[in-house]
Amino acid sequence: MSEPTAGGDVLVSIQDVYKHFPIKQGIIFQKEIARVHAVDGVSLDVTRGETLGIVGETGCGKSTLARCVTGLHPVTGGRIFFDGTDITGLRGSRMKAFRRDVQMIFQDPYGSLNPRRRVGSIIADPFVIHKIADGAERKRRVQELMELVGLNPEHYNRFPAEFSGGQRQRIGVARALALRPKLIVCDEPVSALDVSIQAQVINLLKDLQKELGLTYIFIAHDLSVVRHVSDRVAVMYLGKVAELSESETLYERPRHPYTNALLSAASIADPDRSEKRQRIVLSGDVPSPVNPPSGCRFHPRCPKAQERCVTEEPALVARHGDPDDHVAACHFPVEAGEQLTHERSTIEQQSTEPTLPSA
Amino acid sequence: MSLTELETEVAPADAEPTRTIQGRTPWQLAWARLRQDKVAIISSIIIIVILLMAIFAPVLTHWFGTDPTKTNTNTGLDADGLPIGPSADHLFGTDHLGRDIFSRAVYGARVSLEVGLLSTFFATIVGVTIGLLAGYFSGWADAVISRLLEIVLSFPYLIVALVAAATIGPSKTMVIVVIASFSFAAMARIVRGQVIAIKAREFVEAARSLGASRLRILVIDILPNLLAPVIVLVTLLIPQAIVTESTLTFLGAGVDIRIPSWGGMLSESTQYYRVAWWYLFVPSGMLLLTTLVFNLLGDGVRDALDPRSERIMARAGKSGKTSRRWRTPSEPGSAGAVSGR
Numbered sequence: 001m002s003e004p005t006a007g008g009d010v011l012v013s014i015q016d017v018y019k020h021f022p023i024k025q026g027i028i029f030q031k032e033i034a035r036v037h038a039v040d041g042v043s044l045d046v047t048r049g050e051t052l053g054i055v056g057e058t059g060c061g062k063s064t065l066a067r068c069v070t071g072l073h074p075v076t077g078g079r080i081f082f083d084g085t086d087i088t089g090l091r092g093s094r095m096k097a098f099r100r101d102v103q104m105i106f107q108d109p110y111g112s113l114n115p116r117r118r119v120g121s122i123i124a125d126p127f128v129i130h131k132i133a134d135g136a137e138r139k140r141r142v143q144e145l146m147e148l149v150g151l152n153p154e155h156y157n158r159f160p161a162e163f164s165g166g167q168r169q170r171i172g173v174a175r176a177l178a179l180r181p182k183l184i185v186c187d188e189p190v191s192a193l194d195v196s197i198q199a200q201v202i203n204l205l206k207d208l209q210k211e212l213g214l215t216y217i218f219i220a221h222d223l224s225v226v227r228h229v230s231d232r233v234a235v236m237y238l239g240k241v242a243e244l245s246e247s248e249t250l251y252e253r254p255r256h257p258y259t260n261a262l263l264s265a266a267s268i269a270d271p272d273r274s275e276k277r278q279r280i281v282l283s284g285d286v287p288s289p290v291n292p293p294s295g296c297r298f299h300p301r302c303p304k305a306q307e308r309c310v311t312e313e314p315a316l317v318a319r320h321g322d323p324d325d326h327v328a329a330c331h332f333p334v335e336a337g338e339q340l341t342h343e344r345s346t347i348e349q350q351s352t353e354p355t356l357p358s359a
Numbered sequence: 360m361s362l363t364e365l366e367t368e369v370a371p372a373d374a375e376p377t378r379t380i381q382g383r384t385p386w387q388l389a390w391a392r393l394r395q396d397k398v399a400i401i402s403s404i405i406i407i408v409i410l411l412m413a414i415f416a417p418v419l420t421h422w423f424g425t426d427p428t429k430t431n432t433n434t435g436l437d438a439d440g441l442p443i444g445p446s447a448d449h450l451f452g453t454d455h456l457g458r459d460i461f462s463r464a465v466y467g468a469r470v471s472l473e474v475g476l477l478s479t480f481f482a483t484i485v486g487v488t489i490g491l492l493a494g495y496f497s498g499w500a501d502a503v504i505s506r507l508l509e510i511v512l513s514f515p516y517l518i519v520a521l522v523a524a525a526t527i528g529p530s531k532t533m534v535i536v537v538i539a540s541f542s543f544a545a546m547a548r549i550v551r552g553q554v555i556a557i558k559a560r561e562f563v564e565a566a567r568s569l570g571a572s573r574l575r576i577l578v579i580d581i582l583p584n585l586l587a588p589v590i591v592l593v594t595l596l597i598p599q600a601i602v603t604e605s606t607l608t609f610l611g612a613g614v615d616i617r618i619p620s621w622g623g624m625l626s627e628s629t630q631y632y633r634v635a636w637w638y639l640f641v642p643s644g645m646l647l648l649t650t651l652v653f654n655l656l657g658d659g660v661r662d663a664l665d666p667r668s669e670r671i672m673a674r675a676g677k678s679g680k681t682s683r684r685w686r687t688p689s690e691p692g693s694a695g696a697v698s699g700r
Contacts, residue, residue, distance in 0.1 A: 070568050099570035112561035116583035129571050175565070 017078035040239035053230030109168035166197035399659025424462035431457035490550025524612030594657030598650035
């Protein structure tokens with residue numbers, strides 16, 4: 001188990017966390033026939049005041065990990081320490097106290113606000129639930145929050161349907177800020193928004209971080225967004241961390257072949273650079289997390305895969321010539337100037353079709 | 360669509376640039392759509408008339424008829440001892456005992472509406488509660504409740520009602536209890552499905568991450584979103600309950616035969632309709648009208664609350680004119696659909 005630290009004190013320490021979802025069958029007496037390995041042994045530290053970006057394809061477990069950190073999903077194994085306390089087994093009033101410190105911003109601004117309730121009462125929810133402010137005081141604080149996130153406080157009595165997507169996401173941000181949390185987990189906060197609105201919301205989040213000293217876990221599949229906001233970035237693949245590094249190093253010198261492929265697929269605004277760039281097209285689909293591949297999980301799709309990758313799981317460690325905080329889980333990390341596009345894997349490719357055991 | 364048509368559509372926007380866009384709540388949108396629905400409006404007017412008729416039954420019968428329970432063999436029957444047809448004295452004629460059918464039909468509305476509304480009320484309370492619990496607490500509780508609901512739904516209610524009437528005797532309370540204890544299952548099933556759908560929405564997760572209690576999530580976050588499908592189902596359950604009540608009374612297992620009710624009148628008229636068509640016609644007509652308008656209103660309400668329902672789509676597809684009518688912006692998932700999802 002490796003525990004990378006980036007200096008400063010650690011706010012969240014995720015230690016070897018597993019989250020499996022059982023697949024059940026049966027009408028009354030259900031038996032587990034398989035499990036989805038959504039998060040499979042992830043260790044990450046989040047330093048106070050930093051933004052940790054988590055990127056990966058759909059279904060790689062990044063949202064599940066986020067929900068484990070916020071306590072929405074109980075973990076299957078491992079521990080999560082928040083500010084020194086283990087939060088994996090919290091219940092009742094202690095869980096409620098923890099919820100004050102950790103808030104979440106959701107992906108879908110249309111789904112995360114109750115369409116039948118007025119915005120004022122949605123933002124006031126945290127105050128009501130934690131019995132903090134009452135009556136006029138509550139209203140004043142809600143309007144303060146609305147102003148803080150750039151909404152017109154006069155719109156207190158409106159319904160979510162009367163706002164645009166970007167404004168709704170601001171409502172979500174205001175709700176998350178209400179209790180002055182220490183950590184905000186942003187689960188793809190901008191992927192449902194127009195590009196022009198994305199920038200506004202991201203800048204709002206950055207400004208708020210500066211102003212209120214927030215710590216973010218920022219989940220996205222858009223690499224350029226993550227690069228813009230994150231101090232450090234973790235790349236996830238099939239429930240595991242493939243690479244973790246300070247964000248500039250990761251983008252300049254990715255070591256894991258998967259990170260290389262991801263970066264090569266991201267769009268570049270400069271057409272000259274874009275033309276020169278070689279795209280690495282991965283073969284096959286993401287294997288099913290029900291039955292993940294042996295050894296290195298990326299081996300069925302990896303252009304550099306060899307026999308060793310099938311049998312031996314690579315450790316997440318710093319490679320030769322990398323800074324200490326740049327770790328990658330790969331037996332054969334990509335060297336500078338290496339061309340991955342022309343390489344073909346030397347091992348027999350395993351089928352990547354998702355298979356469900358038939359019961 | 361031709362170019363000229365396109366232009367006419369654009370023009371009004373330039374004509375009134377000062378018009379402020381005002382956001383409307385999902386309920387306002389639904390109400391705007393319902394108001395456009397002539398059938399639904401006419402149906403609700405008729406429902407109000409029937410309701411008023413039931414409430415003011417004593418006044419109405421005082422003015423236009425006679426006491427519904429008073430047998431009148433002197434003036435209520437003709438020389439051969441047969442019922443009298445509709446006339447100035449008896450608007451809808453008389454029955455085999457010379458009783459005024461208009462008065463009996465008016466009083467019959469009381470029984471039908473009382474049973475229909477009360478049994479639906481109880482069915483809704485019980486059904487929504489059970490549906491909420493089953494949908495929210497998935498797992499074995501849900502499995503057990505769902506199986507029980509299926510058993511209730513597959514039970515032949517008529518036989519149960521007949522047995523109940525035979526053992527505890529026919530009464531209005533018995534009818535209400537029997538109807539409510541069968542129709543709650545339909546309500547519970549639909550609510551359960553809706554709760555499962557709503558539970559997966561992010562705003563419920565948001566409430567959980569804020570530390571909201573289960574009760575708060577159920578009452579504040581989920582319940583308001585159930586209102587639309589529940590209202591629709593209520594408007595459909597009421598006529599069903601009215602028909603069931605009449606059926607039971609017709610079979611002698613429902614309301615006391617001495618109380619004027621549509622089912623009871625139908626039951627008696629079967630022996631006399633050859634000589635007195637109005638005897639059969641009035642109660643069956645009232646029954647038909649009442650159930651029809653409730654059902655039509657239910658359809659209208661469903662369309663208004665769920666703009667994506669198939670009926671509207673079909674109507675909008677037929678003619679361009681109507682399609683514009685329905686082009687009100689709607690919030691995704693604002694109205695729950697009873698069918699479909």
